[in-house]
Amino acid sequence: MTSAADNILEVRNVTKRFQGLVAVNDVSFDLRRGEILGLIGPNGAGKTTLVGMVNGTLSPTTGDIVFEGRSVRALPAFRRAHLGIGRTFQVMKPFPGMSVLENASVGALFGAKGGERNLRRAREQARESLEFVGLGKRIGQRADALGGPDRKRLELAKALAMQPRLLLLDEVMAGLNHVEIEEVIEDIRKVRDRGISILVIEHVMKAITSLSDRAFVLHHGEKIVEGPTDEVLRDARVVEAYLGKKR
Amino acid sequence: MSAPSARDAGDGSGPLLAIAGLDAGYGEMQVLRGIGIEIRTAEIVAMVGGNGAGKTTLLRAISRLIPSHGDIRFDGRPLPTTADEVFALGLVQVPEGRQLFDRMSVEENLRMGAYRRHDASGIAGDLERMYDIFPRLSDRRRQLAGSMSGGEQQMCAMARALMAKPRLMMVDEMSLGLAPVIVDLLLETMTRIRGEGVTVLLVEQDVHAALSVADRGYVLETGEIVGQGTARELESDPEVQRAYLGDVTAGGV
Amino acid sequence: MNARIGFIVSAIVVAALAGLPWYGNSVLVQFGISVLLLATLAQGWNIIGGYTGYASFGNSVFYGLGAYGVAIAMVQFNWPFWVGMLLGLALALVFAALLGLAVLRLRGHYFAIATLGLAFIMTAIVSNLEIAGRNIGLVLPLLKSDALFYELALALLVLVTLTIFWLSRSRFGLGLIAIRENEEGAAVMGVNTTLYKVLAFMLSAAFTGLAGGIYAYYITFIDPVGVFDVALNVKMIIMAVFGGPGSVLGPVVGAFVLSTVSEVLATKVTSFASMFFGIVIVIAVVFMPRGIAHLVENFRRTGWRYFAENVRTHRL
Numbered sequence: 006m007t008s009a010a011d012n013i014l015e016v017r018n019v020t021k022r023f024q025g026l027v028a029v030n031d032v033s034f035d036l037r038r039g040e041i042l043g044l045i046g047p048n049g050a051g052k053t054t055l056v057g058m059v060n061g062t063l064s065p066t067t068g069d070i071v072f073e074g075r076s077v078r079a080l081p082a083f084r085r086a087h088l089g090i091g092r093t094f095q096v097m098k099p100f101p102g103m104s105v106l107e108n109a110s111v112g113a114l115f116g117a118k119g120g121e122r123n124l125r126r127a128r129e130q131a132r133e134s135l136e137f138v139g140l141g142k143r144i145g146q147r148a149d150a151l152g153g154p155d156r157k158r159l160e161l162a163k164a165l166a167m168q169p170r171l172l173l174l175d176e177v178m179a180g181l182n183h184v185e186i187e188e189v190i191e192d193i194r195k196v197r198d199r200g201i202s203i204l205v206i207e208h209v210m211k212a213i214t215s216l217s218d219r220a221f222v223l224h225h226g227e228k229i230v231e232g233p234t235d236e237v238l239r240d241a242r243v244v245e246a247y248l249g250k251k252r
Numbered sequence: 253m254s255a256p257s258a259r260d261a262g263d264g265s266g267p268l269l270a271i272a273g274l275d276a277g278y279g280e281m282q283v284l285r286g287i288g289i290e291i292r293t294a295e296i297v298a299m300v301g302g303n304g305a306g307k308t309t310l311l312r313a314i315s316r317l318i319p320s321h322g323d324i325r326f327d328g329r330p331l332p333t334t335a336d337e338v339f340a341l342g343l344v345q346v347p348e349g350r351q352l353f354d355r356m357s358v359e360e361n362l363r364m365g366a367y368r369r370h371d372a373s374g375i376a377g378d379l380e381r382m383y384d385i386f387p388r389l390s391d392r393r394r395q396l397a398g399s400m401s402g403g404e405q406q407m408c409a410m411a412r413a414l415m416a417k418p419r420l421m422m423v424d425e426m427s428l429g430l431a432p433v434i435v436d437l438l439l440e441t442m443t444r445i446r447g448e449g450v451t452v453l454l455v456e457q458d459v460h461a462a463l464s465v466a467d468r469g470y471v472l473e474t475g476e477i478v479g480q481g482t483a484r485e486l487e488s489d490p491e492v493q494r495a496y497l498g499d500v501t502a503g504g505v
Numbered sequence: 506m507n508a509r510i511g512f513i514v515s516a517i518v519v520a521a522l523a524g525l526p527w528y529g530n531s532v533l534v535q536f537g538i539s540v541l542l543l544a545t546l547a548q549g550w551n552i553i554g555g556y557t558g559y560a561s562f563g564n565s566v567f568y569g570l571g572a573y574g575v576a577i578a579m580v581q582f583n584w585p586f587w588v589g590m591l592l593g594l595a596l597a598l599v600f601a602a603l604l605g606l607a608v609l610r611l612r613g614h615y616f617a618i619a620t621l622g623l624a625f626i627m628t629a630i631v632s633n634l635e636i637a638g639r640n641i642g643l644v645l646p647l648l649k650s651d652a653l654f655y656e657l658a659l660a661l662l663v664l665v666t667l668t669i670f671w672l673s674r675s676r677f678g679l680g681l682i683a684i685r686e687n688e689e690g691a692a693v694m695g696v697n698t699t700l701y702k703v704l705a706f707m708l709s710a711a712f713t714g715l716a717g718g719i720y721a722y723y724i725t726f727i728d729p730v731g732v733f734d735v736a737l738n739v740k741m742i743i744m745a746v747f748g749g750p751g752s753v754l755g756p757v758v759g760a761f762v763l764s765t766v767s768e769v770l771a772t773k774v775t776s777f778a779s780m781f782f783g784i785v786i787v788i789a790v791v792f793m794p795r796g797i798a799h800l801v802e803n804f805r806r807t808g809w810r811y812f813a814e815n816v817r818t819h820r821l
Contacts, residue, residue, distance in 0.1 A: 048303045048457055049429055060693060086695035098690030100683055102751075111683045114676050115695030124676060152280030167694060179304045180281045183474070208303040209474070210498030238497045247302065247496045249458030250432065 012071075013038045013171055013202045014059065019068030021054055021226075028054045030226040031068070036171070041193070041203045043213040043220030043234060047247050051226040052206050053095060056173050059204070060092040061085040072171065089117045091169030093160045095176045101149035108148050108159060109135050109166040116167025134166040135159075138192060154185055161192070171202050178209040190215050210238065222246065266328050268293045268451050269314075269343075269420060274322030276313035283309045284475045287322070291420065296442060296452045298462035298483065301472030302496045307455045308348055310472070311422050314338070315345050326420075340368065342419030348428065350409040354398025358389050358408050361397050365415030375415070382411040385441060403434030410438070414445065421445070422453040427461055439465045459496075463487050471495050515754075522659055526652035534651045538723060540764045541658035545716045546741040547748065547756035548665040553709040554742065555750030556672060557702060558685025559609065562738050563620030566604075566627045567710035569732035570596040571717030573631065576643040576727055581636055590718045597714030598707050605706040609699070612688075621735065628733040642728030645721060654723040661719065662757070665712040670753050681705055682751070747789050749798025758797050791816060 014036040021029040029051045036042045046052050057063040059070055061082030070078045077085055091112075100108050109131035114120045121127040135144055138158040143151065151159060157177060164172060174193070178186050190212055197203055197216075207213050213220055214234055221231035224246040230237050237243060245251075267290040274287035283306045291297045301307055313320040316335045324331040332338055353361050362382055366375045383390035386407045392400060397408055406426055413421055423442075427435045435458070442452055442465050456462035463469055463483040471479035471486065473495040479486065486492055526534050546568065554560045574593025578584040584592075608619045632640040648654075672678035680701050683691035692698050721727050748759020763785075770781050792812045793800045804811055 048425070062689070062693065082692045083695050083697050086693060092693055094690075094693075098687045098693070100686035100690065102686050103682060107679065107682075111679060111691065111696070112694050114679060115691075117695075120676075120695055122676060124674070127676075153278060154280060163694065176304070180278070180283055182282065182285075210302075210496075214498055244493060244497065247457075248493065249427075249460040249462075252460050252464040 011037050013073055014204075015069075015071040016055075016059065017069045017071065019055070019058055019065045019070065021051075021058060021063060022066040028226050029058070029065075029223075032223070032226075032228045033068075034221055034228065034231065036202055036204055038202055039197065039200060040219065041197050041205060041217045043217035044204060044206045044223065045208070045210075045213060045220060045237075045243075046223035049225075050223040050246075052223050053175060054226075055223065056092065056175055056204070056206060060090050060173055062092075083115070086116055086167060086169075087119050089168075089170035090173070091116070091164040091167045091171070092173040093164050093175055093177055095179065097156055097160045099148040099151075099156060099159055099163075101147070103148055104144065105135060105140055105146050105148055105151070105159060106131055106144040109162045112163045112166030113168075117169060120167075130168070131162075131166045134162040137165060137195070138162045139188075153180060157181070157189075161189075165196065169201060171204070172196065173204045173206075175206045176208065177205075178207055178212050181209075186211060214238070267291060267325075268295075268327060269453075270323075270325045271314075272323040274310075274313060274320055274324065276309055276318060276320035276322075278309075278318065282475070284313065284320075287475075287477060289470050289477065289480075291451060291453055293451055294446060294449055295468065296446050296454060296466045298459075298466035298469035298486075299453060299455045299472060300457070300459045300462055300469060300486075300492065300495075303457065304474075305472040305495070306475040307457075307472055308424055309475075311345055311347075311424050311453075311455060314343065314422065339416070342417065344413045344416045344418035344421055346409050346413045346421065346423045346426070348424040350405045352397040352405055352409055352412070354396065356397055357394045358397055358400075359393045361408055361412050362389075362415050365412035366417075368416065378415055378417070382414060385414075385444060386411055402430050403437070406430060406434070406438060407441075410441065414450070418450060420451045420453060422455065424455045425457060426454070427456060427458045432461075435461050459492055460487075511754075519659070519663055523656065526655055531651060534655050536764075536768060538651065538655050538658050540761060541655070541662050542716050542720055543741065543744060543764060544757045544760035545658065545662045545665050546713055546737070547744040547760045548662070548669060549709045549712040549716070550738075550741045551669060551745050551750055551752075551756045552672065552681075552712075553705050555745055555752070555756070556669075556678060556685065557681045557705045559702065559706075560617050560742065561620045561706070561709070562617050562735065562742075563604070563608075563623040564709065564713050564741065565624050565733050565735060565738040566620075567597040567601060567713040568717035568720070568737065569627060569631070569729070570600060570710075571714030572721035572727050572732040573637055573643075573717075574714070575718040575721045576638075576645055577636055579645055579722070580638075580643045586722055589722075590715060593714050593718040593721075594711055597710040597717075601707040601710035602703060605703040606699075609702040609706060624733050624735050624738065628729045631729045631733070637729075640729055642726060642731070645725050645727075647725055648722060651723075654719060657719050658716075661712065661715055666753065666757060668708070668712070673753055677701070677704070685751070743786060747786065747796055749796030749800075752796065752798035755796050755798035762797070 012035045016032065016034050019029060019032050032055060044052055054063060058065045061080060065078055069076050072088060072090060110127050113127035113130035121130065132144060135141055138161050140155060140158050140162060148159060161177060177189060186209060193203065193216055205212065205216055217234050220234045220237045222229050222237060222243050229242050229246060230240045269291040272288045275282060275285055277283040287310060299307055312318045314324065316333060316338045326341060353364060362379055369375055388404055389407055389411060397405065426438055439461060446452055454462050454466060463486055466483045468482050469486045470477050471492055478495055479489060479491040525537055550561065550564050571593035574596045575589035578589030578592045579586060604623060608616060611619055631637045680696045683696055684698050684701060688698055717732060744759040744763050745756040747763055749755025766785060767782055792815055794815055800811065
């Protein structure tokens with residue numbers, strides 16, 4: 006239905022095998038330019054593995070990843086960053102010994118299009134991303150001195166400082182309280198309003214229903230359902246995936 | 253969601269484990285808020301909820317692996333504050349992901365479970381009991397634990413916990429990554445263990461599996477108890493689905 | 506620390522040091538050469554070990570290559586010293602690139618062990634090379650001018666320190682630090698980690714090799730066991746770590762302080778010299794594990810509590 010030009014990302018028949026285990030089995034999906042797509046599924050379904058293959062942390066055993074019309078499956082992670090793919094991690098990856106500003110600056114210096122060469126401009130970009138997530142007052146602090154929610158904000162700021170065109174958010178809501186969840190939902194909306202396409206992986210369903218029009222579900226490494234978000238969440242197969250088989 | 257009364261009853265008539273107003277988390281991130289549950293002797297209690305609801309955090313708080321605030325009473329008395337003492341009292345955890353000693357044999361793993369015990373004949377007797385409860389382990393006594401299948405590893409982990417002669421066994425996400433057939437086998441074992449006087453707290457993502465053997469259950473969502481009741485009651489409670497998949501009737505986008 | 510003040514102070518110190526051959530005695534000058542070369546080695550190690558976080562136990566390989574470059578050039582081909590230095594530099598760079606590509610894909614302990622192995626392999630290879638004089642070694646032409654070697658060593662130290670100063674403020678340097686702090690995180694943010702690691706290794710090798718070249722001409726005689734010495738590598742690591750890895754001046758301070766302490770102890774308290782040296786190191790690791798540089802930076806803020814906090818962190 007959507008022409009290829011409308012898709013910023015096309016994942017085609019991707020399979021990932023780790024020795025004997027098939028973590029992701031023949032999964033395909035499209036992400037349209039400017040949309041927020043939800044990815045859900047119970048623990049161990051293969052969501053993080055799938056996302057890892059999009060940003061380059063892992064490479065697919067078979068299948069292809071097409072970003073903005075070109076195949077990127079053979080490209081290492083850093084080249085995909087240059088092309089405009091940014092990602093946050095469930096197990097966060099800050100640079101503990103650096104300041105908050107320096108952390109975000111790395112994103113600005115090495116991100117999309119190879120990043121900024123000029124340190125001053127990079128710092129400006131970094132500062133802007135940090136202000137956006139609400140860390141403006143902490144730019145001089147060491148990253149390892151930040152508390153839990155602030156670390157999540159930093160993780161997001163780092164990815165944003167890269168000026169990505171596609172942002173992969175891996176469980177950013179984990180561990181947040183209701184107020185914080187609302188704040189992050191708002192932030193993600195603002196990110197989309199800047200023209201960035203987003204893939205949101207979540208267990209906090211409120212985020213999925215608030216942000217994404219479409220969603221798909223992974224279970225035991227396979228895509229079992231796809232469609233408008235509220236239909237997906239009511240689908241019997243999805244309920245069974247999460248709650249288990251009735252006995 | 254009424255908090256159970258934490259009565260000081262050392263006569264065995266009160267609950268085995270009573271928790272009231274428990275808050276716990278990791279540094280600045282508070283995960284659990286005001287948790288109150290009750291577990292009676294020789295019960296199987298299920299704790300269900302989606303990923304990230306706080307189930308593992310709750311077990312860690314009970315085992316005193318992470319700090320917490322609130323009232324926890326075991327056998328009517330305040331629960332000790334170090335992990336060591338909690339284990340010595342008989343609260344034993346079967347952790348998520350098994351956490352076996354991969355390069356030790358099955359039998360060595362089981363003996364590690366009895367590490368704190370000094371009754372050699374009792375230990376030997378219990379070892380045989382384990383092999384009786386889990387025949388598959390009997391065939392694999394000398395096999396390296398890390399080389400077994402997921403289901404067998406789970407059996408080994410449970411047997412190891414049982415070797416510590418627990419009064420309360422807390423099982424974290426037993427069904428993860430296992431085929432339904434194996435899960436059913438393990439659930440049967442739960443019932444048998446309960447028959448021998450061991451109380452079980454079953455933390456599970458798979459609601460139906462947990463409720464098929466549990467007497468009662470609690471539902472956890474975003475760090476709070478949002479439902480409780482007998483297994484039968486919870487089986488048909490729509491709140492349970494809502495806790496996992498959200499409120500689909502109320503508008504989202 | 507205010508950069509301008511730092512510059513002025515450093516310039517004064519360098520000037521004072523440069524004048525040593527005129528106001529100091531010959532023993533002091535020789536001691537000076539040894540310390541300056543060690544400081545250069547510590548700084549060279551700082552690039553790959555301190556900033557990039559890859560603790561190399563193979564830097565002595567580049568030291569030896571630099572030494573042999575000069576020795577072979579001057580002894581076998583009768584080329585002038587500076588050509589020998591270029592040869593040594595070229596050898597160090599080429600080996601760093603090739604070995605780096607192979608060995609930098611290993612992490613942590615494995616990298617350390619692999620580089621340790623390199624030193625032994627080099628010793629064995631060179632011991633069998635005719636052109637290098639096999640295990641007998643080479644004797645270089647004699648140049649009786651300690652002052653010249655002293656100034657060369659000082660110039661090299663200034664050069665490597667300026668390079669590290671540039672590193673600490675450059676995009677490249679920040680990329681290296683990112684690799685140290687979280688390599689996977691750096692890669693997903695766009696840092697070409699393989700390229701950067703190899704470049705850091707080559708930069709480290711360059712200065713280490715040049716130091717080896719100066720040493721060879723100064724000492725006049727080199728053999729495989731002497732210049733590919735692992736103990737030397739350990740020394741440069743201790744000095745860099747004691748002084749403050751990942752800082753601009755730390756390793757220099759570390760080299761100066763530890764060399765002086767070692768020298769003083771050796772002359773005054775000979776029998777206990779080694780023991781005291783060891784004790785100094787242990788105390789330093791416990792009370793100021795991030796080196797002198799970090800201590801200076803943070804003492805102003807936390808005062809004497811700095812030491813107490815470090816002890817508590819290590820749960821002693």
